[in-house]
Amino acid sequence: MQISDSASKILVVDDEPNIVIALEYLLQREGYEVHKAYTGQEALDRLETITPDVVVLDVMMPGMDGFEVARRIRQMPALECTKIIFLTAKGTQRDKESGYASGAEYYMIKPFENEVFVSTVNEIMAYG
Amino acid sequence: MALSLVIGFSLAYITLLFLIAWWVDKRAEQGVSVVNNPYIYALSLAVYCTAWTFFGSVGRATTGGLSFLGVYLGPTLLAPLWYMLLRKMILISKHQRITSIADFISARYGKSTLLGVLVTLIAVLGIVPYISIQLKAVTFGINTLTHFGGGPVAAPASILLDAGFWVTVAMAIFTVIFGTRKLDPNERHEGLVAAVAFESIIKLVTFTAVGLFVTFGIYNGFGDIFTQATYRPDTAKMLTFESSGVTSFSWNVLMMLSLFAIILLPRQFHISVVENTSPRHIPKAMWVFPLYLLLINIFVLPIALAGKMMFDSGIHPDTYVLSLPLAKGAAWLALAAFIGGFSAATSMVVVEATALSIMFSNHIVVPLLIKTRSIGGNDLVNGAARLLDIRRISILLMLILAYWYQKSVGNTYDLVSVGLISFTAAAQLAPAVIGGLYWKRATHQGAVSGLVVGFLIWAFCLPLPSMAQAGIISNTFVTEGLFGIAFLKPYALFGMTGLDPITHAAFWSLFLNTWAYAIISVNTQPSMLSLTQADLFVNIHKYISGQEYDILKREAKIGDLKAVLNRFLGESRSLSLFNEYQQANGFLPDNQKIAQAELISFVETNLAGAIGAASARLVIDSVAKEEQITLDEVMRILEQTREAVQHSRIMETKNEELKVLTLQLTRANEQLKQLDRLKADFITTVTHELRTPVTSIKALSRIILDDYERLDDERRTAYLQIIVNESDRISRLINQVLDIEKLRSAEQLHSVDTVDLREIMLSTVAGMQQLFAERNVTCSLPHSGDAFLVKGDRDKLIQVMVNLLSNALKFCDPVSGNIKIELHIKGHFVLLRVQDNGKGIPMHARDMIFEQFTQLHSHEQGKPQGTGLGLFITKKIVEQHGGTIRVESEPGEGATFEVKLPLFEQ
Structure with a gap:
């Protein structure tokens, strides 16, 4: 099911390649254009060239962590409309608060339900 | 009666005394203490009864009636207090090897040299008149016996013809032989004590004999004398208090003076404290001595009444004891009575001069010699022999002074009046002694101030006017007041009139003495040594019950200590002392070794026995270095009893243990917290590490399940392979976590x-x-x-x-x-x-x-x-x-x- 003509772009950032594989499949199935990055720095590099509608972000990554990546994104004027979803194994209330504070719109906990993840992304794409 | 008979009898009597003393000393050397007996102790205390009592009481009774009793009631009243006061003084003196009243006061206020000098001066100046009346009494007695009925005795043409001079010389020889035969570290003279006790018996027996002779020989018993006395106005007056002219205030002052005298007179202190063999004798002495006083006073009034009724004013009342038997032809009884009076005089002079010579040599001569390095320095002169020479010279000096006083002043006064001047002087020591025993706060400065003030007032009010009256100094200050100020008249000080000179002087001197002592004490800070000595004096029971506090930390070479002891006590005595110490403490002193504080104290205490506490301190100071006493040691001495110290030590240890425990607990707690944090971190990390593969597995297996048909084979296989790998990863993780737990537990x-x-x-x-x-x-x-x-x-x-x-x-x-x-x-x-x-x-x-x-x-x-x-x-x-x-x-x-x-x- 494709919602937009020009395919919406999503950047998936996670240091676990297998999770990236799963997320790529799920999002491609929905018709999104999926870009991948395996570290925070790599993600920021990619964002120089693309302007995704959504960034799916892991928190615990080697080097720069997800919170820092989110804060940097929020400082990029070009990405004003880009939504950030945290998808992380860190599940305490404090982690969530840090996530929202760093500028993310959504915070989802691993392991996740495929349907919930997909419908969340779809909702964001539909209503902004 | 022939002079040769009197002298022969006296010499025979003195020989007897020597024999007694010699035998007792010999027994003492054999280890048997004859005088270690409560009755002998009580009798020796009767040295209090001098020629003043023997001859003077009768004289006093003829003018002052019953007032003569005052000086005996004071000691009698105090007797029940002896158990407390005297016992404490004895315990302190034995502990500190105190040898005189000057030593006692000096030791109490920090072993002060100044106080030693001051007390010695007061004692010597105060007591010399007292000695002089003994000489006077003996001279009087000899003159009465040899010239009775022959009219007044003419003044001797030369001093060599003066009986008083020869009496003085005889007394001096007698005292030198008795009091300075050997140098005892404890100043114990058992032979002397025995002789004194024997003389007390002679005094009582002879006086009672005269009394019985007068009462039952001349008259028909007490009733007869008293009845006859009431018929004459002059003798009737003697039977009432009111007519004696003695006010109740003077009466009280008199009792107070005698109450102090019984413990503070140098000879009384010497006999009751220094020569005391055991404090256990006090309870018995508490009733024997008052009983003695009662017995020796029973016949005073009858003799006085009889003398007054029989003689005209031509016969001096002080000689009634001799004159009455002589008048009735009982010459032998008169001779015996003379021997009694002679006993009273010699015992007093011998003990008093001995006590004064100890004070004089220990507190004035020896400190001077030490300061000028004449002895105790590096010369090897035999100090013991020199000390004895100093004593002998001191005794001669005392007696020469007494003779001079008797010749120039004493003749104008009766026996009792001169005696009371001495009593008032001795009483000046009371605030310093009694305060020192019970008031820890009393300071050296307070004691010095009190003594100086008391002594000056005493000197101004009593001996100076008497010297003025004798014509030795100008009389104007007596009549006009000092510098012409009426307020400073010696008999009416500060405008106080209406009292007899003794009461007046005693009141002012003691009153201002006590005030100066108290006020200066409160406003001065005691020295370190003074504090430790104060604690020892006030709390003596604490010190004799167990080990002593190691108060002063001093160091000295054992060789030096030996040398010092040799010099002052002689080779053999010091050797035996060191052996004694060695036996008690079990160590072999090497001359080059540093002695411990204990040994130094031991040497000092024994040295103090020979030369007094203050001098001993000077000598020891010359060879010992003193370490600073730390503050908490002072605190310990001052404020805590031994129990409190031990208790606080236990508490301190407990406290230390608690501190250590708390520290250990805090550390353990920190470690636990650290472990807890590590554990929490570990769990968080493991959780994350587990969730990651689970996430992949879950997402991919769900994809396969949902989209099975849509997935091509290649993808399906790849996804399934990931699932397998991630499952392995979980297993591996679980195994390793278990490994870690195993490693930790084993x-x-x-x-x-x-x-x-x-x-x-x-x-x-x-x-x-x-x-x-x-x-x-x-x-x-x-x-x-x-x-x-x-x-x-x-x-x-x-x-x-x-x-x-x-x-x-x-x-x-x-x-x-x-x-x-x-x-x-x-x-x-x-x-x-x-x-x-x-x-x-x-x-x-x-x-x-x-x-x-x-x-x-x-x-x-x-x-x-x-x-x-x-x-x-x-x-x-x-x-x-x-x-x-x-x-x-x-x-x-x-x-x-x-x-x-x-x-x-x-």
Whole structure:
């Protein structure tokens, strides 16, 4: 099911390649254009060239962590409309608060339900 | 009566006394103390009854009626207090080896030299008149016996014809022989005490004999005398208090003076304290001595009444005891009575002069000689002999002074009046002594002030006017007041009139003395030594019940101490003292060794017995260095009893223990907290490490389930392979977590075999051959075929090998990886080295990599496969085997892990 003509772009950032594989499949199935990055720095590099509608972000990554990546994104004027979803194994209330504070719109906990993840992304794409 | 008869009798009597003294001293040398007896002690105390009592009481009764009783009622009233007061003084004096009243006061206020001098001066100046009346009484007695009925005695043409002079000379010889025969460290003279006690018996017996003769021989009993007396107005007056002219105030002052005199007069202090053989004698003396006073006073009034009724004013009332038998023809009784009076006088003079000479030599002469380095310095003059010479000269000096006083002043006064001047002087010591015994706050300055004030007022009000009256000094200050100021008249000081001179002087001197003493004491700070001495005097029971406080920390060479003791006590005496100390304390003194404070105190105390506390202190100071007393020691002495000290020590120890325990608990708690944090971190990390593969597995399996048909075979297989790999990862993680728990709970190895590291290495490499091949990694092995034996757990050592190889594999150069394995023997250790050719380990990470959940990442290599526990576990296993692990690395040139394990040697 494709919602937009020009395919919406999503950047998936996670240091676990297998999770990236799963997320790529799920999002491609929905018709999104999926870009991948395996570290925070790599993600920021990619964002120089693309302007995704959504960034799916892991928190615990080697080097720069997800919170820092989110804060940097929020400082990029070009990405004003880009939504950030945290998808992380860190599940305490404090982690969530840090996530929202760093500028993310959504915070989802691993392991996740495929349907919930997909419908969340779809909702964001539909209503902004 | 012939003079030769009187002198012959007197000499015979003195010889008898010598024999008694000699025998008692001899017994004492044999170890038998004859005077160690409460009755002898009580009788020796009767040295209080002098010629004043024997002759003077009768004289006093003829003018003052019953007022003569005052000086005996005072001591009688005080007797019940002896148990407290005298006992305490004796205990202190025995403890401190105190030898005189001056020594006592000086010792109490910090072994003060100044106080010693002051008290000695007061005593000498105060007591000389008292000695003089004894000489006067004896002279009087001789004149009465030889010239009775022959009219007044003419003044002798030359001093050599003066009976008083020869009496003085005889007394001096007598005293020198009795009082300075030997130098005893405790100033104990048993022979002297025995002679004094014997003389007390003679006094009582002869006086009672005269009394009986008068009452029952001349008259028909007491009733007869008193009845006849009431018929004459002059004798009737003697039977009432009112007509005696003595006010109740003077009466009280009189009793107070005598009450002080009984303990403070130098001779009384000497006999009751210094010569005391045991404090146990006090209870008996408490009733025997008052009884003696009662008996010797019974016949005073009858004799006085009889004399007054029989004689005209031509006969001096002080001689009634002799005149009455002489008048009635009982010459032998008169001679016996003279011997009684002679006894009273000699016992007083001998004891008083001995006591004064001790004070004079110990507190004035010896300190001077020490200060001028005449003795006690480096010369080897025999100090003991010199001390005795000083004593002898002192005695002569006292008696010459007394003779001079009697000649120039004493003749104008009766016996009792002169005696009371001395009593008033002795009473000046009362505030310092009694305050010193019970008031810890009393200071040296207070004592000095009180004594100076009291002494000056006494001197101004009593002896100076008497000297003026004798014409020695100008009389104007008596009539006009000092400097013409009416307020300063010696008999009406500060405008106080209406009192007899003695009461007046006693009141002002004691009143201002006490005030000066109290006020200055309150406003001055005592010295360190003064404080310790104050505590000792006030709390003497605390000190004699157990060990002494080690108050002064002093150091001196034992040789020096011996030399000092030799000089003052003589060779044999000091040798026996050292032996005594050695026996009690069981050590052999080496002359070059430093003596302990205990020994120094012992020497000082014994020295104090010979030369007084203050002088002993000066001498010891010259050889001993004194350490500063610390503040808490002062606190200890001042404020805490021994029990409190012990209690606080226990508390202190407990407190220290508690502090240590608290510290340990705090540390343990910190460690627990740290462990707790580590555990929490560990759990968080493990949770995260578990959730990650679970996330992949869940998402991918869900995809396969939902989209089974849409997925092509290739993808399906790839996803299923991921699921399998991630499941393995979970299993591995779980196993390693369990491994860590095992490593933690078991510090010791369970199974110990002899393991060949080379064999393990080869089999591990063989097992991992597939992995090497997949990654295109070559492996270089050592060529040696020797065995590398270690003791250990084979499975765990295999795990070490696997971990190291896996690690090397992971970080090898991705294109042309090479792993080099080496085995060496170095000393008693086996070295296993695993070297890869990867990018190497950054410096900052080298310590970290052995911690749990530390993983190295790199941009190019991406996420390494692993749990972050491998090297942590490896390190733990190596350590369990008594080995170490370390890493060497140059960036860009790979890393080398080196494991060092103890070699098993057969």
